[in-house]
Amino acid sequence: MSKLVGSVREAVQAVGLTDGMTISFHHHLRNGDYVLNMVLAEIAGMGLKDLNVNASSIFDVHEPIIEHIKKKVVTGLEVNYMGGKVGRAISEGILEKPVIFRSHGGRAGDMDRGAAKVDVAFIAAPCADDMGNMSGKYGPSACGSLGYAFSDAMCAKKVVVITDHLVPYPLLDCSIPEGYVDVVVQVDKIGDASRIVSGTTKITRDPVGLRIAYLASQVVKHSGYLKDGFSFQTGAGGASLAVAKYVEEMMEKEGIKGSFCMGGITGYLVSMMEKGYFETILDVQCFDLAAIASIRDNKNHQEISATRYASPAAKSCAVDSLDVVILGATQVDTDFNVNVHTDSNGYIMGGSGGHCDTAKGAKLAIVVAPLIRARLPLIVDQVLCKSTPGETIDVIVTQRGIAVNPKNQKLKEALIAAHLPVKDIRELKRMAEEIAGVPKAVTCTGRVVANVLYRDGTLMDTIRKKA
Amino acid sequence: MEIVKNAAAGTLESSDVLICVEPADTLQIEIQSVVAGQYMDAIRDAIEDVLAKAQIKTGKISAQDRGALDCVIRARMETAILRGGSQS
Amino acid sequence: MRRTMLFLPGNTPNMLINGDTLGADSIIYDLEDAVSPDEKDAARILVRNTLKYMRGKGCEIIIRINPIESDYWQADLEEVIPCKPDLIMPTKVGSGQDVQIVAEAITALEKRAGIPEGSVGILPLIETALGVEKAFDIASASPRVAGIFLGGEDLTADLHCKRTREGQEIFYSRCRLVCAARACGVEAYDTPFTDVEDMLGLEKDTQLAKSLGFSGKAVISPRHVETVNALFSPTMEEIEYAHDVMDAIEEGRRQGKGVISLRGKMIDAPIVKRATQVLEMERQMFGGEDV
Numbered sequence: 001m002s003k004l005v006g007s008v009r010e011a012v013q014a015v016g017l018t019d020g021m022t023i024s025f026h027h028h029l030r031n032g033d034y035v036l037n038m039v040l041a042e043i044a045g046m047g048l049k050d051l052n053v054n055a056s057s058i059f060d061v062h063e064p065i066i067e068h069i070k071k072k073v074v075t076g077l078e079v080n081y082m083g084g085k086v087g088r089a090i091s092e093g094i095l096e097k098p099v100i101f102r103s104h105g106g107r108a109g110d111m112d113r114g115a116a117k118v119d120v121a122f123i124a125a126p127c128a129d130d131m132g133n134m135s136g137k138y139g140p141s142a143c144g145s146l147g148y149a150f151s152d153a154m155c156a157k158k159v160v161v162i163t164d165h166l167v168p169y170p171l172l173d174c175s176i177p178e179g180y181v182d183v184v185v186q187v188d189k190i191g192d193a194s195r196i197v198s199g200t201t202k203i204t205r206d207p208v209g210l211r212i213a214y215l216a217s218q219v220v221k222h223s224g225y226l227k228d229g230f231s232f233q234t235g236a237g238g239a240s241l242a243v244a245k246y247v248e249e250m251m252e253k254e255g256i257k258g259s260f261c262m263g264g265i266t267g268y269l270v271s272m273m274e275k276g277y278f279e280t281i282l283d284v285q286c287f288d289l290a291a292i293a294s295i296r297d298n299k300n301h302q303e304i305s306a307t308r309y310a311s312p313a314a315k316s317c318a319v320d321s322l323d324v325v326i327l328g329a330t331q332v333d334t335d336f337n338v339n340v341h342t343d344s345n346g347y348i349m350g351g352s353g354g355h356c357d358t359a360k361g362a363k364l365a366i367v368v369a370p371l372i373r374a375r376l377p378l379i380v381d382q383v384l385c386k387s388t389p390g391e392t393i394d395v396i397v398t399q400r401g402i403a404v405n406p407k408n409q410k411l412k413e414a415l416i417a418a419h420l421p422v423k424d425i426r427e428l429k430r431m432a433e434e435i436a437g438v439p440k441a442v443t444c445t446g447r448v449v450a451n452v453l454y455r456d457g458t459l460m461d462t463i464r465k466k467a
Numbered sequence: 468m469e470i471v472k473n474a475a476a477g478t479l480e481s482s483d484v485l486i487c488v489e490p491a492d493t494l495q496i497e498i499q500s501v502v503a504g505q506y507m508d509a510i511r512d513a514i515e516d517v518l519a520k521a522q523i524k525t526g527k528i529s530a531q532d533r534g535a536l537d538c539v540i541r542a543r544m545e546t547a548i549l550r551g552g553s554q555s
Numbered sequence: 556m557r558r559t560m561l562f563l564p565g566n567t568p569n570m571l572i573n574g575d576t577l578g579a580d581s582i583i584y585d586l587e588d589a590v591s592p593d594e595k596d597a598a599r600i601l602v603r604n605t606l607k608y609m610r611g612k613g614c615e616i617i618i619r620i621n622p623i624e625s626d627y628w629q630a631d632l633e634e635v636i637p638c639k640p641d642l643i644m645p646t647k648v649g650s651g652q653d654v655q656i657v658a659e660a661i662t663a664l665e666k667r668a669g670i671p672e673g674s675v676g677i678l679p680l681i682e683t684a685l686g687v688e689k690a691f692d693i694a695s696a697s698p699r700v701a702g703i704f705l706g707g708e709d710l711t712a713d714l715h716c717k718r719t720r721e722g723q724e725i726f727y728s729r730c731r732l733v734c735a736a737r738a739c740g741v742e743a744y745d746t747p748f749t750d751v752e753d754m755l756g757l758e759k760d761t762q763l764a765k766s767l768g769f770s771g772k773a774v775i776s777p778r779h780v781e782t783v784n785a786l787f788s789p790t791m792e793e794i795e796y797a798h799d800v801m802d803a804i805e806e807g808r809r810q811g812k813g814v815i816s817l818r819g820k821m822i823d824a825p826i827v828k829r830a831t832q833v834l835e836m837e838r839q840m841f842g843g844e845d846v
Contacts, residue, residue: 476597477597480567480568480569481569482568482569482572483568483569535568536568536572536608537608538572538604538605538607538608539568539572539601539604539605541604542597542600542601542603542604542605543597543601545600545604546596546597546600546601549596549600550596
């Protein structure tokens with residue numbers, strides 16, 4: 001017996017996909033993903049309509065979905081993140097039904113507890129056998145961890161595995177086992193390797209980014225959390241990595257051994273683990289080749305599912321044990337609410353990802369961002385979209401000062417005692433406006449084009465159509 | 468002053484502005500900006516102020532703004548005028 | 556207090572505007588090597604406009620101008636002097652006369668702009684063999700000279716030797732510069748360490764500079780600012796000792812003592828001078844709001 005079928009079309013037929021169903025995709029192939037476009041093109045070609053797409057993230061490579069939306073092949077969209085190209089079209093109102101935005105933990109939680117139902121999961125697998133045992137660690141399109149695909153595999157009614165690297169049964173080192181899989185398809189290519197991962201992820205050379213990173217590392221130092229057993233999450237962006245570098249320097253100087261680091265994993269974090277600064281990496285997603293090699297070869301580098309990473313529906317998850325997380329922001333308001341969904345003009349160009357999950361879980365949530373980005377002040381009276389609630393954010397670090405959430409008075413006192421440039425958040429806002437001028441308020445008054453759900457599934461904010 | 472030849476100043480990098488000037492019979496100002504929604508009036512004011520100080524009454528001015536601060540817009544305008552202008 | 560002086564390219568808006576946030580005691584807007592010949596006009600106009608905007612930001616600004624053999628230096632000065640930068644850094648200075656030429660040009664421009672004569676200081680960059688040998692003349696050429704500055708890169712080319720991590724080749728020049736500066740009662744500043752990634756090398760190089768008597772050091776990367784600042788700052792023990800010295804003097808005065816001693820050691824003039832310097836640095840480091 002084999003689950004192998006000859007084509008994507010046969011797979012779609014085999015699982016009985018019909019109009020109006022919900023299909024799901026993961027985003028481990030990031031901007032190199034061919035699978036979402038491939039499957040939607042096939043479905044459109046078969047004349048299916050009115051599908052609801054639950055994709056953990058939509059990138060610019062998925063631009064063809066705009067046509068499928070216009071032709072009503074796709075009439076519903078649920079994501080954790082959406083890149084600027086599709087985001088702009090959504091903001092302009094091409095989709096009638098509001099998009100549902102969740103966080104990484106929220107999506108896993110909603111799937112696990114049945115609040116987000118999936119009829120057919122199409123899982124891009126860099127490596128699989130003909131019974132559907134799959135892994136992201138091997139093959140020409142290797143992506144490392146398959147963390148976001150676990151809930152899809154476990155909760156969808158039917159599961160289709162799409163691979164370009166079919167190996168003889170049994171694939172030993174598999175991430176998701178055959179028991180969840182209905183159908184396996186082999187295709188020429190599931191993605192463009194050069195866009196799935198970057199060769200190396202580099203630390204920023206931008207002086208302002210470095211300054212912000214330095215100040216953030218000082219906040220970490222004086223927060224009291226930087227001691228043996230320290231756990232840490234930072235993003236893959238150049239400025240976030242710079243924080244990791246400064247933190248590493250402090251750990252070296254003080255001889256501190258951390259417990260685990262997490263998040264989008266890069267070679268930089270891998271090297272920190274290899275040098276002994278962290279015992280373990282908990283990896284829900286790899287960002288570069290070094291991370292993929294490490295998750296394959298180093299037993300201390302563990303793949304974890306989105307559920308284990310951040311699901312609020314689980315009895316516990318890894319973000320709950322996190323000491324410090326470094327986060328980004330496009331806007332922050334004077335109540336410390338953070339926007340990572342839209343740009344300053346209100347166009348969708350992002351999403352929570354793990355932002356609100358880690359902010360809630362970590363003991364210290366630090367937002368790093370330039371006070372002014374191409375003339376636009378970071379701090380506003382009210383964010384255009386509340387992605388992460390202010391009560392879960394502890395500190396905003398900019399190159400011109402550090403604002404501490406008033407709920408965290410002890411931290412504020414510690415940072416002042418360390419001679420760090422602590423400022424009231426309103427004072428930072430005023431400084432930015434003095435430099436850049438007071439911006440005219442941007443308003444979005446059209447109908448709702450997206451509902452932003454908090455990680456527990458409750459509605460947190462809406463995003464409106466650009467007039 | 469008067470704009471007598473085509474000239475440009477600035478770059479398209481973030482926080483900068485590219486200003487192009489060319490001779491024309493009337494005064495025309497075209498502005499594209501990534502922060503048009505927030506700062507269009509301020510950008511126009513800065514450009515017009517530099518033109519007024521240089522007593523330039525005609526010419527085609529185009530600005531492609533990447534979020535330049537007021538002082539940068541003024542600097543690039545002055546440079547473009549210096550390069551394309553002549554004391555009349 | 557100029558523990559660190561950070562070079563920033565003169566035609567890059569984003570760097571100029573954020574220069575004051577990078578932690579350096581002074582920032583150097585560079586109109587010389589960092590600006591190509593066809594952008595010299597744009598850079599000096601940008602620097603002038605930025606200077607107006609930076610006023611009141613509380614960060615010392617130094618302008619590095621083009622060498623007096625070039626066609627640019629006068630236009631550089633004409634553009635920036637009316638905005639009263641703190642210091643002008645003339646380049647490839649080889650004699651006291653070079654300094655006087657720049658000083659006279661500044662005086663004329665100060666008069667024309669109606670700002671008090673002597674508002675703008677000079678920090679000559681010494682980066683030739685001739686300049687090193689004439690260091691005393693340069694340091695004493697004008698009351699505007701606040702200090703002299705060693706430029707190691709051009710100097711080693713002039714000396715026909717290679718610039719190395721250890722810096723043996725500029726050891727003589729460093730000593731000569733410090734001695735000349737101290738003889739004239741001005742400050743001496745050290746050349747930047749140019750390998751941005753080599754933090755250990757930076758630390759060693761900075762320690763050497765401090766041990767030779769330099770007051771501070773140029774940096775070409777913001778990554779270097781904190782290390783150099785820390786090494787040129789007094790330690791907490793030094794600050795405490797300086798306070799003790801001042802307390803002892805105060806106490807002695809109250810008791811009408813002629814000779815004052817602390818921890819069994821007589822407090823003499825050099826100790827008082829050193830303590831005063833340390834306390835002044837403490838005030839500048841921690842006294843203001845922005846530390």
